[in-house]
Amino acid sequence: MVTSGAVRADLEQVFRSAYPRVVAVAARVLGSRSEAEDVAQEVFLTFCRSTVPAAEAPGWLSVAAAHTALNHLRSGRRRATREVAAGHAATVAPDVADAVVTLDERRRVRAALARLPRRQAIALVLRHSGLSYAEVAAALDLSTGSVGTTVRRAESALREELNRHASSD
Amino acid sequence: MRHPTDGTLRRLLDEPAGVAEADRAHVAGCEKCRVALAEATRDADAAADSLRVDAATDVDAAWERLSRAAEHHPRATTRAPRRWRTLLRSPAVAAVGVAAVLVGAGAAAAGDWLQVFRTERIAPVTAPEADLVQLPELDQFGDVVVTEAVDIRPVADATAAAKASGLTVPKVGALPRGVTGEPTYHAGARASAVFTYRAAKAEETARARGRTLPPPPPGLDGSQFRFTAGPGFAVMWAAERPFPALVVARAVAPSAYSTGVPFATARDYLLSLPILPANVAAQLRSFSSDGTTLPLFMSVEHMTSTATDVGGVPATLLTSKDETLAAVVWLEGNVATAVAGPLRGDEVLAVARGLGPR
Numbered sequence: 001m002v003t004s005g006a007v008r009a010d011l012e013q014v015f016r017s018a019y020p021r022v023v024a025v026a027a028r029v030l031g032s033r034s035e036a037e038d039v040a041q042e043v044f045l046t047f048c049r050s051t052v053p054a055a056e057a058p059g060w061l062s063v064a065a066a067h068t069a070l071n072h073l074r075s076g077r078r079r080a081t082r083e084v085a086a087g088h089a090a091t092v093a094p095d096v097a098d099a100v101v102t103l104d105e106r107r108r109v110r111a112a113l114a115r116l117p118r119r120q121a122i123a124l125v126l127r128h129s130g131l132s133y134a135e136v137a138a139a140l141d142l143s144t145g146s147v148g149t150t151v152r153r154a155e156s157a158l159r160e161e162l163n164r165h166a167s168s169d
Numbered sequence: 170m171r172h173p174t175d176g177t178l179r180r181l182l183d184e185p186a187g188v189a190e191a192d193r194a195h196v197a198g199c200e201k202c203r204v205a206l207a208e209a210t211r212d213a214d215a216a217a218d219s220l221r222v223d224a225a226t227d228v229d230a231a232w233e234r235l236s237r238a239a240e241h242h243p244r245a246t247t248r249a250p251r252r253w254r255t256l257l258r259s260p261a262v263a264a265v266g267v268a269a270v271l272v273g274a275g276a277a278a279a280g281d282w283l284q285v286f287r288t289e290r291i292a293p294v295t296a297p298e299a300d301l302v303q304l305p306e307l308d309q310f311g312d313v314v315v316t317e318a319v320d321i322r323p324v325a326d327a328t329a330a331a332k333a334s335g336l337t338v339p340k341v342g343a344l345p346r347g348v349t350g351e352p353t354y355h356a357g358a359r360a361s362a363v364f365t366y367r368a369a370k371a372e373e374t375a376r377a378r379g380r381t382l383p384p385p386p387p388g389l390d391g392s393q394f395r396f397t398a399g400p401g402f403a404v405m406w407a408a409e410r411p412f413p414a415l416v417v418a419r420a421v422a423p424s425a426y427s428t429g430v431p432f433a434t435a436r437d438y439l440l441s442l443p444i445l446p447a448n449v450a451a452q453l454r455s456f457s458s459d460g461t462t463l464p465l466f467m468s469v470e471h472m473t474s475t476a477t478d479v480g481g482v483p484a485t486l487l488t489s490k491d492e493t494l495a496a497v498v499w500l501e502g503n504v505a506t507a508v509a510g511p512l513r514g515d516e517v518l519a520v521a522r523g524l525g526p527r
Contacts, residue, residue: 015235020226027224036224037231044235070493109219118493118511119347128220133184141349141407141414144187149176155212158219 011048014057019044021058022065025129029069029113029121031106039069059139062131066122073114112161116154123147124154172199178206182213288422288505289461291485291498293474294452296466309374310439311367316395321357321403330354330402336419336504338402342523345516348406348414356402359421364394366435371442380443389435398423406510415510415520422505423463463505465498475514479506479521488514497521 027036137144173192196202327338333356368390401420405413484499496509508521
């Protein structure tokens with residue numbers, strides 16, 4: 001374990017270049033920018049105490065953002081509170097029906113993501129956050145060839161989850 | 170020519186240059202592949218729609234927030250004590266701390282440290298998460314002083330891990346699908362902490378929760394308990410990731426010692442306190458008589474436990490209900506071994522049962 005120094009010297013540089021993507025990854029999982037920003041803070045705090053080499057930081061941070069956000073989905077309490085708050089906002093919004101539909105759609109996507117196998121969910125979110133196949137492969141320790149397969153399975157599983165849920169509603 | 174895989178078709182949508190020329194030519198002329206490609210396109214577009222979100226950020230403001238937070242979480246000298254605190258604070262926690270006090274048995278003679286708890290069995294204690302979060306932390310009843318800090322360091326290889334921990338590092342047989350590469354090894358010496366019961370602090374905790382405590386039995390105020398765990402080691406695959414793909418860990422299981430307090434009295438008193446969730450207290454009480462059962466706290470919402478065996482030794486298999494996490498843990502003598510990872514229950518069991526002597 002490294003025990004010297006306050007925070008890693010390269011932190012600010014890594015932070016400034018990677019922060020938008022870390023938020024983007026977490027926001028795709030959570031459907032909420034403010035929650036994603038909380039997750040990003042958590043991820044960078046872990047990072048600044050780690051010994052991850054700077055060159056591997058972007059991949060590490062993206063995977064950590066996806067994992068942490070997926071864990072937040074499951075812990076869910078804070079999210080539930082926020083959704084209630086958002087629900088209140090919706091009742092005073094001019095287009096109530098639209099707001100409710102959007103909220104419900106978001107909830108269903110979150111629930112479906114939480115049910116996907118973890119690796120598929122992460123590959124899906126990273127790919128849709130703009131990481132290249134090579135970057136997703138490096139971050140998840142997959143071969144570049146199997147990234148397409150994993151993403152394809154995730155997309156088809158997501159459709160099935162959303163359809164199944166829609167028909168059982 | 171064989172049809173390209175679904176994965177190749179999917180990549181064709183995003184990175185056509187990454188797909189072999191022969192595959193691209195095949196798809197252009199193959200009706201079946203064009204249909205599959207159209208399906209892939211539909212699913213990809215639908216996923217993109219579902220995942221679309223406005224994630225514009227203010228990097229400067231975020232950097233300021235992180236700088237403030239990082240100042241309060243320096244990683245230098247405070248690291249080890251904080252780890253102990255975290256350990257004692259997390260819900261899974263209480264396992265070693267409060268629990269060892271609560272389930273310890275036997276009367277301790279004055280003066281010397283007397284063993285009041287040794288782990289001979291591991292049993293799950295299940296409760297709703299809300300109750301687990303409410304479990305009191307040890308430092309709400311007194312003072313916790315770390316005497317040997319948790320200090321887990323990377324070591325070179327299995328031989329070094331065995332030497333540092335004094336334990337056998339087993340050979341791992343076939344790895345589960347998706348777990349690849351060489352593992353890293355980590356080892357830690359024994360860790361210990363001394364807890365001193367403070368009646369005034371306990372009362373304060375109770376008052377903060379709107380409760381009053383019955384008067385403590387004579388001698389409990391100021392009495393001390395010592396907890397030890399380790400040494401141990403962990404073998405991790407993909408260690409530089411925040412969540413390793415597989416962990417095999419082994420450690421000397423926790424023990425607790427006491428000085429000069431009639432332990433049964435202390436235990437009965439603590440279990441009777443109105444600040445323990447009733448269902449948790451009842452479960453702890455059910456195995457509090459022997460002082461040999463280490464409770465494994467888990468939330469009924471997220472985890473399921475199953476009794477199983479590893480090489481004939483009784484073991485506990487824990488699986489998360491969303492099937493994203495599994496762990497199996499068992500004891501041989503006073504040594505606990507765990508195999509865990511973002512895997513299925515049968516996968517961690519297969520690894521556990523395939524561990525061989527080195």
